[in-house]
Amino acid sequence: xxxxxxxxxxxxxxxxxxxxxxxxxxxxxxxxxxxxxxxxxxxxxxxxxxxxxxxxxxxxxxxxxxxxxxxxxxxxxxxxxxxxxxxxxxxxxxxxxxxxxxx
Numbered sequence: 001x002x003x004x005x006x007x008x009x010x011x012x013x014x015x016x017x018x019x020x021x022x023x024x025x026x027x028x029x030x031x032x033x034x035x036x037x038x039x040x041x042x043x044x045x046x047x048x049x050x051x052x053x054x055x056x057x058x059x060x061x062x063x064x065x066x067x068x069x070x071x072x073x074x075x076x077x078x079x080x081x082x083x084x085x086x087x088x089x090x091x092x093x094x095x096x097x098x099x100x101x102x103x
Contacts, residue, residue, distance in 0.1 A: 024097060025090070025093060025094060025097060028093040028094075028096060028097045029089060029090055029093040031093070032057060032089050032092055032093045032096070033089060035057060036049065036053070036057070036089070039053075039056070041053040041056075041057070043089065044086065047088055047089040047090060048079065048086035048087060048088055048089065049086060049087055049089065049092070050084060050085070050086055050087075051065060051066065051084075051085045051086070051087065054076070054086075054087035054092055057092050057096075058092060058095060058096065065087075066085070069085070074095065075091070075094075075095075076088065076091035076092060076094075076095050077090065077091040078091070
Protein backbone atom coordinates (compact mmCIF):
# COMPACT_ATOMS: atom_id res chain seq x y z
CA UNK A 1 0.00 0.00 0.00
CA UNK A 2 1.47 3.31 -1.08
CA UNK A 3 1.59 6.46 1.01
CA UNK A 4 -1.09 8.09 -1.15
CA UNK A 5 -3.42 5.11 -0.61
CA UNK A 6 -2.86 5.27 3.15
CA UNK A 7 -3.55 9.01 3.11
CA UNK A 8 -6.80 8.50 1.16
CA UNK A 9 -7.83 5.72 3.55
CA UNK A 10 -7.12 7.94 6.55
CA UNK A 11 -9.19 10.77 5.05
CA UNK A 12 -12.06 8.38 4.38
CA UNK A 13 -11.94 7.04 7.94
CA UNK A 14 -11.96 10.60 9.34
CA UNK A 15 -14.95 11.50 7.19
CA UNK A 16 -16.82 8.40 8.33
CA UNK A 17 -16.13 9.11 12.00
CA UNK A 18 -17.27 12.72 11.64
CA UNK A 19 -20.54 11.47 10.13
CA UNK A 20 -21.22 9.57 13.35
CA UNK A 21 -21.23 12.84 15.32
CA UNK A 22 -24.02 14.49 13.35
CA UNK A 23 -26.86 16.46 14.86
CA UNK A 24 -30.42 15.09 14.96
CA UNK A 25 -31.42 17.75 12.42
CA UNK A 26 -28.80 16.54 9.92
CA UNK A 27 -30.05 12.98 10.35
CA UNK A 28 -33.66 14.10 9.83
CA UNK A 29 -32.66 16.04 6.69
CA UNK A 30 -31.18 12.82 5.30
CA UNK A 31 -34.41 10.96 6.14
CA UNK A 32 -36.51 13.59 4.35
CA UNK A 33 -34.20 13.52 1.31
CA UNK A 34 -34.49 9.73 1.15
CA UNK A 35 -38.29 10.03 1.39
CA UNK A 36 -38.19 12.41 -1.57
CA UNK A 37 -36.18 9.90 -3.58
CA UNK A 38 -38.52 7.02 -2.71
CA UNK A 39 -41.66 9.02 -3.52
CA UNK A 40 -40.27 10.50 -6.72
CA UNK A 41 -40.43 14.06 -5.40
CA UNK A 42 -38.29 16.52 -7.32
CA UNK A 43 -35.68 18.16 -5.13
CA UNK A 44 -33.92 21.28 -6.38
CA UNK A 45 -30.14 21.53 -6.24
CA UNK A 46 -30.36 23.93 -3.29
CA UNK A 47 -32.75 21.71 -1.30
CA UNK A 48 -36.28 22.97 -1.99
CA UNK A 49 -39.48 21.12 -2.90
CA UNK A 50 -42.80 22.42 -4.22
CA UNK A 51 -45.72 23.12 -1.93
CA UNK A 52 -47.80 19.96 -2.67
CA UNK A 53 -44.74 17.77 -2.11
CA UNK A 54 -43.84 19.57 1.12
CA UNK A 55 -47.40 19.10 2.34
CA UNK A 56 -47.22 15.38 1.56
CA UNK A 57 -43.93 15.06 3.46
CA UNK A 58 -45.45 16.85 6.46
CA UNK A 59 -48.72 14.94 6.29
CA UNK A 60 -50.92 18.02 5.95
CA UNK A 61 -53.05 19.51 3.19
CA UNK A 62 -51.37 21.96 0.79
CA UNK A 63 -54.04 24.48 1.82
CA UNK A 64 -53.10 24.04 5.49
CA UNK A 65 -49.45 24.60 4.63
CA UNK A 66 -50.34 27.71 2.62
CA UNK A 67 -52.47 29.12 5.46
CA UNK A 68 -49.69 28.49 7.97
CA UNK A 69 -47.21 30.28 5.71
CA UNK A 70 -49.50 33.28 5.16
CA UNK A 71 -50.67 33.58 8.76
CA UNK A 72 -47.29 32.94 10.36
CA UNK A 73 -48.20 29.58 11.90
CA UNK A 74 -45.33 27.59 10.38
CA UNK A 75 -41.71 28.62 10.55
CA UNK A 76 -40.65 26.63 7.47
CA UNK A 77 -38.36 28.50 5.11
CA UNK A 78 -40.08 29.11 1.80
CA UNK A 79 -39.59 31.08 -1.34
CA UNK A 80 -41.88 32.12 -4.14
CA UNK A 81 -40.86 31.87 -7.77
CA UNK A 82 -43.71 33.43 -9.71
CA UNK A 83 -46.78 31.45 -8.69
CA UNK A 84 -44.79 28.45 -7.46
CA UNK A 85 -44.07 28.25 -3.73
CA UNK A 86 -41.18 26.05 -2.62
CA UNK A 87 -40.20 24.92 0.88
CA UNK A 88 -36.73 24.12 2.20
CA UNK A 89 -35.96 20.52 3.06
CA UNK A 90 -34.10 21.72 6.16
CA UNK A 91 -37.22 23.57 7.33
CA UNK A 92 -39.41 20.52 6.72
CA UNK A 93 -36.96 18.35 8.67
CA UNK A 94 -36.91 20.86 11.54
CA UNK A 95 -40.73 20.93 11.64
CA UNK A 96 -40.86 17.12 11.72
CA UNK A 97 -38.22 17.02 14.45
CA UNK A 98 -40.14 19.59 16.53
CA UNK A 99 -43.33 17.60 16.06
CA UNK A 100 -41.57 14.44 17.33
CA UNK A 101 -40.32 16.27 20.44
CA UNK A 102 -43.82 17.57 21.24
CA UNK A 103 -45.43 14.15 21.08
